[in-house]
Amino acid sequence: MPIATASQTIGPYWHLIEHPEFADLTRFGAAGERITLTGRVIDGDGAPLADGCIELWQASPTAGETFPGYGRAAADRDGRFRFTTIRPGPLPGPGNAQQAPHFALSVMARGILTRLVTRAYFAGEALNETDPILSLIEDPARRATLMAHPAGTDTWHIDIRLQGEGETVFMEF
Amino acid sequence: MSASATTPFRDITPGSQPPNDFPEYGSTHRRHPKLPLLRIPQTVTETTGPRFTRAQYPAMIDMSRIGGREAVGERIVVRGRVLDENGRPVPDTMIEIWQANAAGRYAHERDQHDAPLDPNFKGEGRVFTDAEGWYEFTSIKPGSYPWRNHFNAWRPNHIHYSLFGPGFATRLITQMYFPGDPLLELDPIFHSVPDEAARNRLIAKFDIEITRPEWALGYRFDFVLRGRETTAMEE
Numbered sequence: 001m002p003i004a005t006a007s008q009t010i011g012p013y014w015h016l017i018e019h020p021e022f023a024d025l026t027r028f029g030a031a032g033e034r035i036t037l038t039g040r041v042i043d044g045d046g047a048p049l050a051d052g053c054i055e056l057w058q059a060s061p062t063a064g065e066t067f068p069g070y071g072r073a074a075a076d077r078d079g080r081f082r083f084t085t086i087r088p089g090p091l092p093g094p095g096n097a098q099q100a101p102h103f104a105l106s107v108m109a110r111g112i113l114t115r116l117v118t119r120a121y122f123a124g125e126a127l128n129e130t131d132p133i134l135s136l137i138e139d140p141a142r143r144a145t146l147m148a149h150p151a152g153t154d155t156w157h158i159d160i161r162l163q164g165e166g167e168t169v170f171m172e173f
Numbered sequence: 174m175s176a177s178a179t180t181p182f183r184d185i186t187p188g189s190q191p192p193n194d195f196p197e198y199g200s201t202h203r204r205h206p207k208l209p210l211l212r213i214p215q216t217v218t219e220t221t222g223p224r225f226t227r228a229q230y231p232a233m234i235d236m237s238r239i240g241g242r243e244a245v246g247e248r249i250v251v252r253g254r255v256l257d258e259n260g261r262p263v264p265d266t267m268i269e270i271w272q273a274n275a276a277g278r279y280a281h282e283r284d285q286h287d288a289p290l291d292p293n294f295k296g297e298g299r300v301f302t303d304a305e306g307w308y309e310f311t312s313i314k315p316g317s318y319p320w321r322n323h324f325n326a327w328r329p330n331h332i333h334y335s336l337f338g339p340g341f342a343t344r345l346i347t348q349m350y351f352p353g354d355p356l357l358e359l360d361p362i363f364h365s366v367p368d369e370a371a372r373n374r375l376i377a378k379f380d381i382e383i384t385r386p387e388w389a390l391g392y393r394f395d396f397v398l399r400g401r402e403t404t405a406m407e408e
Contacts, residue, residue, distance in 0.1 A: 002258055002397045003186045006366040006375060008348040009198075010333070013279040016271035016297045017335060028229065044203035051283070057341045059217045063224060070223030094214045104218050104341055111200025113191035113365050115346060119218075133213050162204050172185075172210040173219050173342060 007114040012051045014108070015074060023073040025056075025085040030067035032086035036155040037120065037148060041079045041107060044163030048079025052109040060088040060101065075109075093132040100127035100134070102146075107160060116170045120158045123147040137169060145169050181215040182342045182399040183258055191365035198361040199322050215342060220401075222340040225267040227301055236270070236298045236312040237389075244294035246275025246313030248389040251349075251377065254306040255336065258400030262306025268396075269335035270298035270310060277316030286318050311389060317356060329356035329363065338398040349394050350376045 021027055026034055037056070041049035052075035063069030073081040085103075093099040101122055106115040121128055128134055128147075137143040145168045151157035160168045193205035213219075237244050255263040273279045273296065276288040280296050294313065302308045317327050331348040338345065350357060357363050357376070366372040374397075383391025 001400075002256060002260060003189050003371065003374075004258055004399045005345060005347055005397050006371050007190055007346055008333075008362060008365075008375070009200075010335075010346045011348075013273075013281045013284060014271065014333070015281060015283075016279065016295070017269045017299075044207075047203070049204070055344075057218070057223060059221050063221075068223055068225075068229075091217050093216050099216060099218070102218070106344060108346055109204065111198070111202075111204035113193060113195060113198070113201065113362070115344060116193070116206065133216070136211060136213060163207055167206055167208050169208075170206050170210050171213050173213050173215045 009110060009113050010053055010108040012110040014053050018053075018072070018074050020074075023071050023081075023083050025068055025071045025083065028066045028068065030061075030086050032061055032067075034154065035085060035087045037083045037085065037103065038151060038155060038157045039081050039120075039160055041075050041081070041160040041162065048077065049075050049107070049109055049162065050077045050079060051075070052079070052081075052107060054081045055106040055108070056083050056085065057104045057106075058085065058088045058102075060091050061086055090127055097132040098127060098130070100125050100131040102131075105160070107162070116162070117172070118160065118168050118170050119146050120148045120156075121146050122156065123149045142169055177401065178339075179217055179220045180401040181220055182340060182401055185399070188368035189366070189371040191367070195361065195365045198365055219342045220340050222337055222343065225301075225337065230267060230299060232301060233297060233299045234310045236272075236294070236296065236310065239293045239295065242293040244274065244291050244313050246291075246294075246316075248311065249314050250309060250311050250383055250385060250389045250391045251332070251394055252307070252309040252380075252383045252391065253394040253396065255302045255308065255338075255396045255398065256306055257338070257398050259403060261400070262302070262304075263338055263398055264302055264304045264306055266302050266336060266338055268300050268302070268308055270300070270312070270332060272296050272312065272315040272332045273318055275313050275316050277318035288316070288318065314351070314390075322361060327356050327359075329354040329360050334396070336396060336398065343398040345396065345398060347396075348375065351392070352376055352379055
């Protein structure tokens with residue numbers, strides 16, 4: 001059996017494939033509740049991930065002709081990124097479990113050899129209490145690193161810390 | 174949605190992927206998580222993924238010229254297949270491509286290497302695989318360039334690739350290298366892949382069959398994306 005090709009860093013010059021419109025998942029005319037997700041990524045020194053590439057994927061609502069489900073944004077010099085998208089709903093989980101609404105996020109940059117994967121959930125969402133992925137994290141402080149918080153009208157914000165105090169929960173699968 | 178579209182992908186083969194912390198590559202030092210990654214079951218979020226269409230993401234298959242004006246450098250054709258770990262072709266999948274010019278300079282504001290820019294070379298490409306997983310594009314061979322990882326550090330010639338495949342779990346960012354490059358032995362990014370065979374699969378093969386007479390040198394490079402788990406019956 002062939003083995004999957006090795007990952008290599010996206011490097012500092014990935015902006016050659018950057019298209020700012022990719023950060024707007026509503027650009028093909030998607031219907032639904034439009035929201036903004038903002039974020040800020042910092043490294044182990046607290047420095048912004050100024051050359052980072054952030055990707056978002058959501059399996060809800062189902063991707064199709066008018067909704068790509070996928071977005072890409074550059075982190076700016078302050079490590080900040082922004083997506084415009086449609087608010088996701090709950091999704092089926094393992095067995096009979098239901099997953100709380102969430103985004104999957106990939107963080108790629110110089111110094112990151114294989115993308116780092118995490119999730120953003122909506123703070124205060126009742127389904128978070130029984131979400132099968134969040135339930136794998138025993139420490140409430142660690143679980144809190146996956147929460148986006150309200151940050152203005154229809155806007156949610158999440159901080160992503162690559163390393164050190166408050167380090168974000170990153171996942172493998 | 175059919176059952177097969179949500180079948181989990183196979184586990185990652187030990188040694189085939191680089192670690193997050195690789196001291197020889199200095200930039201990993203402050204950019205790797207220190208806590209263990211959380212192992213999660215693959216849900217519909219991981220087993221499904223975006224679909225890219227040629228209509229919404231137009232192809233750019235010839236990077237070797239802009240508006241009919243030729244870029245400087247050694248013209249190349251890169252051709253190969255995208256397969257999964259079950260040996261099946263991955264059809265209609267998008268491959269994004271970016272690279273430095275022949276002098277080793279990226280058309281990027283943050284690249285300050287003292288080498289010339291080429292007005293006829295942007296360094297971005299985008300292709301889709303056909304029904305049998307084949308792709309092909311034309312470009313020029315990228316040059317080597319210095320970087321500040323260690324004293325007198327130079328990156329080997331390489332082309333960057335971005336692939337999505339059928340699910341979020343198959344996302345791949347990688348680099349393709351060229352055969353016979355003496356800088357490979359000295360490059361920490363190449364050497365971050367622990368398994369030697371896995372590392373060497375990142376090196377394209379010169380291919381006289383792909384080479385176009387009086388036109389361009391040909392290289393063969395295949396990608397393998399994670400494959401879905403199969404039942405004993407299917408095998």
